[in-house]
Amino acid sequence: MDIHINNLRIFAHTGGKPFDPNKPIFVLIHGAGTDHTFWGLQTRYFSHHGYSVLAIDLPGHGRSEGVPIDSIEETALWLWKVLDQVSYRNVILAGHSMGSLIALEAASKRPDDTDALILVGVAERVAVHSDLLAAAKKNDSTAFDMITDWGFGQKSHLGGHQSPGLWMLGGGRALLAECSAGVLDSDLSACHSYIGAIEASKKISCPTLLLLGDKDRMTPPKMSVPLKENLRISETKVLSDVGHMIMIEKPNETIDVMDEFLRRALS
């Protein structure tokens, strides 16, 4: 569905069901250089299991117009503008990587409006390698290679995807290659410069799930510990043999863990 903010068209994928503001609203936020398709199976599953899902394309990403917002804090404020336009209900926020920082920051800004929070591939600090930042700044395609290499766990480099016939590394790289010049640079810079995760986590009041990959080289599980220590109600689930691209590498397990968490959190 299209949402218009400041005369710009913002796209949110609803997973094959029309958006229904009367159902629990579940917002999925993608990571750097990607778009709503990274949440493909999860979007379809939850939209057919009682939720109104909005897998949002951030400005300048996927089907959304505009240019990327270059700070996590500003993107969080922008997200609430979008959500206020579609409903006044509370929301469930989930984000992956950069999206997890946006979800965390957004939940901290309006804790009373957030019923549950899911942070996938999250860390207290997402320090981006200087070579990756440099390549992204130059719009050099080696940046896509670095993210693909480091993002997928070593086991996923061999494949064995749950979706028949799909080669994860090729799909991940192809999606990154679709983003417009400057988008990846802006996203990675926003991640790199964000230092507010600890403070944000102190303000969260809703149940929070940290969903991590044990072989994640971009946001290793140990880097999420300070967040857990500051979150009021949290649980951590670490999937085995998984890198940073958790919902691509283990889509079914991701659905199961999120589903079980939400049943508990919202009961």
Added chain:
Amino acid sequence: MVEAKFLKFDTLSLHAGQQPDKITGARAVPLYQTTSYVFPDVDHAASLFNLERAGHIYSRISNPTVSVFEERMAALENGVGAIATSSGQAALSLAVMTLMDSGGHIVASRNIYGGSHNLFMHTLPRFGISTTLVDPRNPDEFKKAIRPETRLLFSETIGNPGLEILDIPTVSDIASQAGLPLMVDATFSTPYLLKPFDYGANIVMHSATKWIGGHGVAIGGVLIDGGNFNWEGSNNFPNMTEPYEGYHGLDFTEEFGPAAFIMRARAEGLRDFGACMSPQNAFYLIQGLETLPMRMSRHVKNASLVAKFLNEADEVSWVRYPGLENHPDFKLAKKLLPKGAGSIVTFGIRPGSDGARKTGAKFIEALRLFSHLANVGDAKSLVIHPASTTHQQMDEQGLLEAGVKEEMVRLSVGLEDPVDLLSDLRQALRSSQK
């Protein structure tokens, strides 16, 4: 600057798409000879059918053994995904049926396999899809033949049997500027020699029966999506970008992004047309893939020796092999196929007193190691007379345009000791002139 580290081609040939079986520990890819899969519960079943969860439902649409083959091919080609089909021709038909509707138009190279030629010129017109054939050596002809209703550009990477090398970078530019995908049949090159996506092609197909398997025991095909075509931007492909009632209004580009084409081909094409690969054949083809790099390296080495030998033989009037300097595409082959120009060699035998066709027949029948049959890419060396077999459905003009001469003999050079191959060719050439 740090560099991304990906598994190399030889490693992917052996491992891609497979995690060793967790329950049995089986190292080889298990053969899942099953039609169907038990659902844990009703909701899980519904989720699989509705594309909410990943997994297998029914082996016409997917199968764990077949999936390993598909993923391995996608990995070797640098694609986003693949579909294995019952044959190479099934892969071509699946691509056309996924992309096109009645009224559509294809621009295709005229120097292609006879079966593909027949599909384009005789079968597809029955379904309202027309084709203009062009000279693959003249990329401008692709451009000139494009019409408002054109939806696909098609060629072979190495033409069969003329061995024309497609200038993929130039033709893919033409396709891209016209908002059309370029599909190539890369059977003769294999991903070991050439990766068409790296040069701008958008869809790759193989007859896996040939070098991919290499053993000549299984018929199969594969369709691979490069994930590099902008379906949305092209505005020419409602099948990719508009709601599909066959899946409750699913929009494949919105849902699957770069994998839209291959997902539609599976969800619609395999489901409805059903030309799937059998698990048994996938198992055989996986065995072949494991040795693809070693075989291809030997294939091109032997082919090069055979081509040089024939080039110097008195009984031969002409030789066509893109690795020979006298081939019109020699420079292009060097650029696109630096590891070697394939293992097909064609040549014209010097006609004896009873004419070209009889002399060719004598040569073929005198061969001892080369098997006379309708296939290429086997580990064993093969021979055929295209004008009377693989391309016999073409008329005289068609044969001329496709570069299939009456005296042409096509060799598929195998992996035997080259000394034995040259010896066999030498004695058969002598016999042909008697």
